[in-house]
Amino acid sequence: MGEKWVLMKTAQTPTNIAVIKYWGKRDETLILPVNDSISVTLDPAHLCTTTTVAVSPAFQQDRMWLNGKEIPLSGGRYQNCLREIRKRAREVEDKEKGIKIEKKDWEKLHLHIASYNNFPTAAGLASSAAGFACLVFALAKLMNVEEDESQLSAIARQGSGSACRSLFGGFVKWIMGKEEDGSDSLAVQLVDEKHWDDLFIIIAVVSSRQKETSSTSGMRESVETSLLLQHRAKEVVPKRTVQMEEAIKNRDFASFAKLTCADSNQFHAVCLDTSPPIFYMNDTSHRIISHVEKWNRSEGSPQVAYTFDAGPNAVLIARDRKAAAQLLQRLLFSFPPKSDTDLDSYIIGDKTILQDAG
Ligand code: DP6
Secondary structure, rough: OOOOOOEOOOOOOOEEEEEEOOOOOOEEEOEEEEEEEEEEEEOOOOEEEEEEEEEOOOOOOOOOEEOEEEEEEHHHHHHHHHHHHHHOOOOOOEEOOOOEEEEHHHHEEEEEEEEOOOOOOOOOOHHHHHHHHHHHHHHHHHHOOOOOOHHHHHOOOOOOHHHHHHOOOEEEEEEEEOOOOOOOEEEEEEEEOOOOOEOOOOEEEEOOOOOOHHHHHHHHHHHOOHHHHHHHHHHHHHHHHHHHHHHOOOOHHHHHHHHHHHHHHHHHHHHOOOOOOOOOOOHHHHHHHHHHHHHHHHHEEEEEEEEOOOOOOOOEOOOOHHHHHHHHHHHHOOOOOOOOOOOOOEEEEOOOOOOOOO
8 A cells, every 4th residue: 555545435415304203312322212213315405415535544543524624533423433334344446546455454544524514504404314324324435335224324323313314215214123232223214215206395494503402412301301201102103103104105195294293293292391391493483383283274184294303493294296385385475584483594395305315
């Protein structure tokens, strides 16, 4: 190996939005959840992370930049992902450039990682999900790792739980698993992005400010103090995931919308049941819920499902293009951006909302 080369790979990974939420860990280090969760992967054009990973004998240490700013890699989560992926690195040869990296060389070589989000970081738009999934995917490409997406998802999981679901497009299930070492806590694709392609997603960015309580500390407090969380994990989610899988398989929008809204509301009820209570939604979020509920009732059958993560932004899933157009018209009228409703902007998906990772 000479000193003067750099080998690079770039990957792009969309974020995902849970329709059955992950909230609570049974193991904080390995990131093992207290329940299964199900998500939909978004169109990378609107919400994605692009990560370039580079290796060179000239690099003195592992370094990372997020949106152009260097961030420390000392956190256990990055170290866990890097360690796990390095373990699986294989020989890489680039004949054109005259580069050959043997398996054992990966232990000594350092990495530079540059990552960009095309959406606000940590504003409840699941930036860590796309971020860690993309990091693991890009490193796997660079290091010629053989493992499939599900196996890679178990590594991304150790960066951020929800990241494991971003390795696939379409609808994805994170199976909580039973093993203590977390080897069976991984993501599987339920259906691909073509299965239900008339769905249409609109995100109402109620606030792009950083959230006050991170998901990690919020769910820790919920696990420690919320009885509702215990009930949800043991009694509610196991049944709900079966019903959700059925709704997705049959493209049954009425059931899908009912389950999605109920699960979002229960997740936020768990937050309120936490001591001290956590408030992720604000008045605008609540008004959006009321608006959608009223509209769905007046139509006789649901046109739109809503779901909110650890922040005030509404993710609205319309049953088809027509419902999406009507929804947008209603939102722009009742919640004009940059008005006293405190709403920042809208992100609008197109018909190809569900795409493959990578
Ligand atoms: C509300 O995956 O961000 O978005 O595992 O601690 O990194 P860590 O948490 P994170 O939590 C996501 C919580 C959620 C629900 C979900 O995406 O399932």
